[in-house]
Amino acid sequence: MGKKLPEVLAFLLIVLGLLGAAEADDCSSSCTSSCDCSGKVFVTSIPQDLPTNTTDLDLGSNYITTINQSDFSRYRGLTTLKLQYNRISTIGSQAFYHLSNLTTLWLYGNPISILRDDMFTGLGNLQELSLNSANINEIQTGTFIPTPELRTLNLYTNKLTNLRSDMFTGLGNVQEITLHANDIIDIETGTFNPTPQLRNLSLYSNKMTTLGSGMFTGLGNLQRLLLSLNDINDIQAGTFSPTPQLTFLRMNHNKLTSLKSYMFTGLANLQTLRLDNNDITDIQAGTFSSTPQLKTLDLHYNKLANVRANMFTGMTTLQSLLLYNNDITDIQAGTFNSNPVLANLHLYKNYIQTIPSNLLVNLLNLTELKLSDNNISTFPFEDLSNIQTISVLHLDNNQITTLPSMAFETLASASDVNIDHNPWQCDYRMVSIKAKMTGSYPFENQITCSQPEQLNGLKLKDISSEDLMSNCEEPKIVRFERMDDVTLVLGGTLQLVCEASGIPPPDIRVILPSGLNATVVSVGRATVKATGTITIRNTTAADAGLYVCIAASQLGSKFSDGSAFATLVVDLETTGNLLPPVGSSRESGFSLADLLGAIFGSVAGTLLIVAIVLTIWFSRPKRNNNPPQSPEQSVVISRTKTESSASEPGREEQMLSYV
Numbered sequence: 339m340g341k342k343l344p345e346v347l348a349f350l351l352i353v354l355g356l357l358g359a360a361e362a363d364d365c366s367s368s369c370t371s372s373c374d375c376s377g378k379v380f381v382t383s384i385p386q387d388l389p390t391n392t393t394d395l396d397l398g399s400n401y402i403t404t405i406n407q408s409d410f411s412r413y414r415g416l417t418t419l420k421l422q423y424n425r426i427s428t429i430g431s432q433a434f435y436h437l438s439n440l441t442t443l444w445l446y447g448n449p450i451s452i453l454r455d456d457m458f459t460g461l462g463n464l465q466e467l468s469l470n471s472a473n474i475n476e477i478q479t480g481t482f483i484p485t486p487e488l489r490t491l492n493l494y495t496n497k498l499t500n501l502r503s504d505m506f507t508g509l510g511n512v513q514e515i516t517l518h519a520n521d522i523i524d525i526e527t528g529t530f531n532p533t534p535q536l537r538n539l540s541l542y543s544n545k546m547t548t549l550g551s552g553m554f555t556g557l558g559n560l561q562r563l564l565l566s567l568n569d570i571n572d573i574q575a576g577t578f579s580p581t582p583q584l585t586f587l588r589m590n591h592n593k594l595t596s597l598k599s600y601m602f603t604g605l606a607n608l609q610t611l612r613l614d615n616n617d618i619t620d621i622q623a624g625t626f627s628s629t630p631q632l633k634t635l636d637l638h639y640n641k642l643a644n645v646r647a648n649m650f651t652g653m654t655t656l657q658s659l660l661l662y663n664n665d666i667t668d669i670q671a672g673t674f675n676s677n678p679v680l681a682n683l684h685l686y687k688n689y690i691q692t693i694p695s696n697l698l699v700n701l702l703n704l705t706e707l708k709l710s711d712n713n714i715s716t717f718p719f720e721d722l723s724n725i726q727t728i729s730v731l732h733l734d735n736n737q738i739t740t741l742p743s744m745a746f747e748t749l750a751s752a753s754d755v756n757i758d759h760n761p762w763q764c765d766y767r768m769v770s771i772k773a774k775m776t777g778s779y780p781f782e783n784q785i786t787c788s789q790p791e792q793l794n795g796l797k798l799k800d801i802s803s804e805d806l807m808s809n810c811e812e813p814k815i816v817r818f819e820r821m822d823d824v825t826l827v828l829g830g831t832l833q834l835v836c837e838a839s840g841i842p843p844p845d846i847r848v849i850l851p852s853g854l855n856a857t858v859v860s861v862g863r864a865t866v867k868a869t870g871t872i873t874i875r876n877t878t879a880a881d882a883g884l885y886v887c888i889a890a891s892q893l894g895s896k897f898s899d900g901s902a903f904a905t906l907v908v909d910l911e912t913t914g915n916l917l918p919p920v921g922s923s924r925e926s927g928f929s930l931a932d933l934l935g936a937i938f939g940s941v942a943g944t945l946l947i948v949a950i951v952l953t954i955w956f957s958r959p960k961r962n963n964n965p966p967q968s969p970e971q972s973v974v975i976s977r978t979k980t981e982s983s984a985s986e987p988g989r990e991e992q993m994l995s996y997v
């Protein structure tokens with residue numbers, strides 16, 4: 339029973355279908371205003387037994403070979419006539435003469451070859467004429483004069499080789515002409531002068547090599563122009579000057595090698611420009627200044643190697659820039675400075691090694707950043723932290739080794755992240771981002787360690803902070819001494835070096851005799867370089883005294899042995915005065931005890947430092963003409979290896995916690 343019911347239903351459906359088909363015998367005297375005579379093998383000429391008041395007649399896919407005027411004299415009310423895919427090679431003179439109400443005529447798929455000037459006589463109301471796939475190789479002068487109301491003319495997939503200025507005469511209202519898939523090599527100047535209302539023109543898949551300045555004259559209303567799949571290698575100056583309303587231009591799959599600043603002049607309203615799949619190696623400065631409304635620029639599959647800062651200037655409305663599959667190795671800083679609303683930046687499959695810092699920082703509308711399959715080792719994550727809009731971030735298959743802590747928020751807020759296949763270094767640099775992981779973001783699972791060796795293949799999310807820091811070395815001061823051995827004069831320059839070791843490389847800070855700090859970010863008279871070089875310019879008497887160099891771990895308190903320090907006493911030689919003895923220097927303004935008190939804020943610390951300094955002071959060689967500089971004149975202290983005879987481990991630890 340359960341099987342029978344569907345069968346019965348199927349049978350009923352078939353019967354109903356047959357009845358329906360029989361009822362609507364659309365190709366007989368009984369058809370109503372619309373007669374469908376398509377695909378009836380027996381039709382070899384225009385049937386003469388249909389209602390004379392029929393308006394829509396479909397005779398497609400039959401075997402009609404010839405049509406002439408008498409064929410249609412019975413059907414003067416026709417508005418739509420479909421004759422596609424017959425064998426019509428002969429269209430008699432004025433064949434459609436009686437069809438003055440015809441608006442749509444389909445003749446495609448017939449072997450017509452030549453359009454004559456007497457073919458369309460009488461079609462004064464025709465709006466759509468489809469002549470595609472008809473082997474047409476010639477359009478005689480005046481062919482379209484009888485069809486002034488034509489809106490759409492389909493001429494694609496034919497054999498036209500050159501367009502002449504007399505071919506489209508009469509098409510004063512035409513809005514769309516399709517001419518793709520012909521063999522067009524050239525377009526005579528003025529060809530489109532008779533078609534001022536043209537909106538859409540398709541010329542793709544032809545054989546054009548050069549766009550000349552007269553080709554598009556008359557197209558003052560043209561909006562879409564398709565020129566893809568030609569062999570275009572040159573665009574002459576002025577080519578697009580006649581087409582100021584163009585919004586969409588496709589020139590992909592051509593042979594352009596270099597874009598010049600004169601090529602797109604006149605395209606003040608262009609919004610989309612597709613130039614992908616050319617051989618473009620260079621873009622002249624200012625090329626896109628003539629297209630200030632551009633929103634989408636597609637340059638993928640070209641041969642660009644260097645992206646220079648002047649390539650995309652003037653494109654203040656650019657939203658999508660597609661540069662994937664080029665040969666890009668370098669992107670100059672400032673390249674996107676004049677593209678403030680850039681949203682989609684696709685740069686995948688190139689050879690980029692560095693994304694310059696500040697390149698992306700002002701792209702506050704950035705939503706898709708695709709950089710997969712490059713060779714990027716330096717990526718400025720900090721530049722993305724102000725961009726709230728990123729939803730797609732692809733950085734997979736690159737050479738990125740570490741993720742700074744601030745990258746977490748960016749990666750967490752994007753909905754589509756891929757950072758897979760990078761040689762991640764799972765060491766102290768990943769401690770802070772690891773600490774932020776919650777296990778709820780897919781990207782957390784994409785960080786597979788490449789280094790160090792013992793963590794290779796493990797996921798960062800599964801590694802403890804201790805293991806990440808296992809190869810850390812606490813800060814150590816290797817040397818702290820004067821660099822120059824010349825006599826220091828007042829107003830001269832004093833150079834010291836405080837060289838520190840450690841993994842990660844420690845931050846260097848120097849407490850000057852004045853009690854002020856100098857660090858790598860300091861400006862003014864006293865500067866410190868990351869290498870440990872300390873420079874004090876325009877020295878004064880107050881620059882003499884105790885210098886304390888502190889090497890602090892970047893990991894701060896995370897790394898328990900966070901810092902090391904060393905001291906160095908510098909005396910100024912010029913005055914000829916010895917440095918006043920420690921503790922009795924109030925009148926010279928040098929009070930080490932006070933200074934250290936101010937710095938360390940602890941009597942214990944002060945005592946300790948005083949002890950250190952006194953040790954140095956009394957153990958240093960008798961004063962000679964050279965300023966102190968040899969290693970034994972500085973004291974190097976670290977927690978593991980205390981070189982100061984005066985330091986007590988317990989006290990020192992307490993002091994270290996202050997610095």
Ligand SMILES: *[C@@H]1O[C@H](CO)[C@@H](O)[C@H](O)[C@H]1NC(C)=O
Binds near residue numbers: 370371389
């Ligand atoms: C066409 O003409 C027939 C009579 O010849 C009439 O019955 C029919 O209603 C007409 N159809 C239309 C659509 O005018």
Ligand SMILES: *[C@@H]1O[C@H](CO)[C@@H](O)[C@H](O)[C@H]1NC(C)=O
Binds near residue numbers: 384404407408409430
């Ligand atoms: C029109 O075509 C028919 C065949 O469809 C043919 O018999 C007739 O001679 C043709 N008339 C003219 C004027 O070509």
Ligand SMILES: *[C@@H]1O[C@H](CO)[C@@H](O)[C@H](O)[C@H]1NC(C)=O
Binds near residue numbers: 414415416439
């Ligand atoms: C052509 O169309 C007009 C307007 O619709 C109509 O009045 C006229 O009768 C039509 N001509 C024929 C021959 O049907």
Ligand SMILES: *[C@@H]1O[C@H](CO)[C@@H](O)[C@H](O)[C@H]1NC(C)=O
Binds near residue numbers: 513514537538
């Ligand atoms: C031009 O082409 C576009 C896209 O195919 C289409 O939406 C539009 O209607 C066309 N305009 C005219 C006038 O044919």
Ligand SMILES: *[C@@H]1O[C@H](CO)[C@@H](O)[C@H](O)[C@H]1NC(C)=O
Binds near residue numbers: 657679681702703
């Ligand atoms: C850019 O972002 C701003 C702020 O979110 C928004 O108001 C504006 O519409 C965006 N512009 C574009 C072109 O998307």
Ligand SMILES: *[C@@H]1O[C@H](CO)[C@@H](O)[C@H](O)[C@H]1NC(C)=O
Binds near residue numbers: 689691713715
């Ligand atoms: C990738 O970058 C490295 C330097 O970081 C370079 O040696 C190598 O040749 C680059 N590889 C490619 C395919 O560009």
Ligand SMILES: *[C@@H]1O[C@H](CO)[C@@H](O)[C@H](O)[C@H]1NC(C)=O
Binds near residue numbers: 855997
């Ligand atoms: C020097 O730096 C330390 C640590 O950052 C700070 O506590 C101290 O106040 C600074 N001293 C001066 C004088 O800026």
Ligand SMILES: *[C@@H]1O[C@H](CO)[C@@H](O)[C@H](O)[C@H]1NC(C)=O
Binds near residue numbers: 862863875876
């Ligand atoms: C050093 O002094 C000279 C003149 O005395 C002055 O022009 C210069 O700016 C000073 N340099 C610094 C770093 O203060």
